[in-house]
Amino acid sequence: MTEPALRLDSATVRFGARTLWSDVNLSLDRGEFLAVLGPNGAGKSTFLKVLLGLQRLNSGTAQVLGKPVRRGSHQVGYIPQHHQLELETPLRAKDLVAMGLEGHKYGIPWVSRRSRARIDELIDQVGAAEYAQRPVGLLSGGEQQRLRAAQALAGNPGLLLCDEPLHSLDLNHQRAITELIRSQAVDRGAAVVFVTHEINPVIKHVDRVLYFARGDHRMGTVQDVMRSEVLSELYQSPVEVIEHKGRLVVMGEHSEGVHHD
C-alpha cells in the first residue's frame, strides 16, 4: 500500500472572482485522521464536495487511492451531517443500511442473500442490531447517525468523509460515533477526513489539522496549527487559543464564526 489514500496537488477552487481556497497540497495515508476546521463559508463543505467528485477543481488535481476523484466511487464513504429523518419514512433501520449498499442501483429492488448477510454484518459493526427492525423515523438522532455510519462503511471505503457528523448530538452519542469511526475506519486502514467546527470531541484521534479561513489555509499537527500566532496570522486579526483541561478554546473577534455553523 504505497499510494496515499488521498492526494491533493495545488488544488484550487474559485467561485467567480472569489478564490475559496488555493494551492492545497496534501497527502493522507491510510489510517490517518485529518480534521478540517474553519469558519462558515471558508470552504470546508466544498472541500468534501471536491473529494466526492461533486465539485470540480479550477486547477490542481485530487486523487483517491491513486486515481482521480470520481462521483459515486465505492472507495469513498460519506457520513453527512445529522438531520432527523421524517417520522413516516417507510424504512426500517436495516433498509436504510441497505440503501448505503445498493441504493444507487437501478432494476428490480431485490436484495440478494449475500447483500443481506453484508447488511447484518454492517449493523453489527456499528452496534445497531438491537433496533435493526425498527422504523428509522422512530429512532433517536444518535441511532440514526450510527446507521449513517453503517451506510458509509458499506463499500469498505479506503477514504471516509465526515461532514460534521456529531452536529446536534449529545455528548454521549458524540463520543460513541467518534469511537465508531476510530474503530471501524481508522483502525481498519481507512483514511478519515473529518469536517467539524469543534475539534475537542475528536482531538485525541486527530493526526493532522487543515484549517481554512479567509481564502487561505494552514495544515499540520494539532500543536502546529492550533496556536494563537498561527490562527491570528490566518484570520489576520488577533485570535487566542487557550488550552483548558485538555480542551482547546479558540477565542477572538471571529470566535462566533469559529464555533457556530
Add this chain to the structure above:
Amino acid sequence: MIERIASSFSTDNYWELFQLVQNSVLTAAVLGLMGGIIGVFINLRRAGLVVHGIAEISFAGAALFLLIGLDVVLGSTLGAVAAAALIGILSIRDREVSAVTAVLMPFGMGLGILFLYLYQGRTANQFGLLTGQIVGVDDIQTRTLISVAVVISVILILIWRPLMFSSVDPQLAAARGVRVNLLTIIFMVLLGGAVAMSVQVVGALLVLALLVVPSAAALKVARRPLIVVLLSCGFALFSAVAGIMIAIMGTVPISPYITTISFLIYVVCLLVGRRQRARISSETAAAMS
C-alpha cells in the same frame, strides 16, 4: 337530500349493469395500483399540493382538446406532463415549489373554464373532466389508460431504489453517485402521466383521493417498504373499484364514493397508527425502566 340519494338506488339487473362497466372497473383497478406505488413517493417528497396543481393544468389541457375536437386523454396528458416537468425543473433550482404551484393552479383552472365555456358539446363531458367520467370511457381509451398506467408502474419499480434514496436523503444519494436531479425530472414526468390518467377516473378536482390519500393512509400504519406499497395499492384499488361498483346502483357520480371510501380508510389508519405508536412508546418505556 339523503332520500334523493337513497331513492336513486336500485340493485335490479346489477350484474348486467356491472358487465357494462367492466372496462371501467378494470381501468380503475390498474390505475389504483399505479396510484398506490407513486403515492408513496408523492408523500415522501411532500408533493401533495403539487399533484393538485398538475391536475388543474391537466384539466385545462383536456378542456382545450375537447374544444378543438382532439383526444381528451392526450390533451390532459400533455397539460399534466408539461406542468409537472416545469415544476420539477423549478424545484431543482429552488426547493420551495408551493408558490409556483399556487400561481399555476388558478391559471390552469381559469383556462379550463374558458375552454369549457366555448365548447358547444354535451355538458356531461364538461362536468366529467372535473369530477370524473370513467363510466363513459370507450375501449380505446381504456386500453390507453391501462397501458400508460402499467408502463408508469414498471418504470417506478425499476427506479425504486435510487428514487427512494434521493427522496429520503438527497445529499447522501448524490454523494453515492445517484443522479438526484435527473431522477427528480423523471419522477415529475411520471407523476404528470399518473395525474393525467387518474383525472379520467376521479376528475381533476379529486385526483388526490387516488394518488395521495391511499399511500398517506398506508404510511400511518406500516413502515416496512413492501408492506407500505402493498397496502397503499390495496387501498387505492379498493376505493376505486368499490366506488364504481356502488355508484352503478344509483345516479350519484362515482367520485363521491371513491373519495369517501379513501377518506374512511385514511381515518381508520390514522386511529390504528396512533394506537400502534402508543403501544411502541409504552413498550420502550417499559424496556428502559
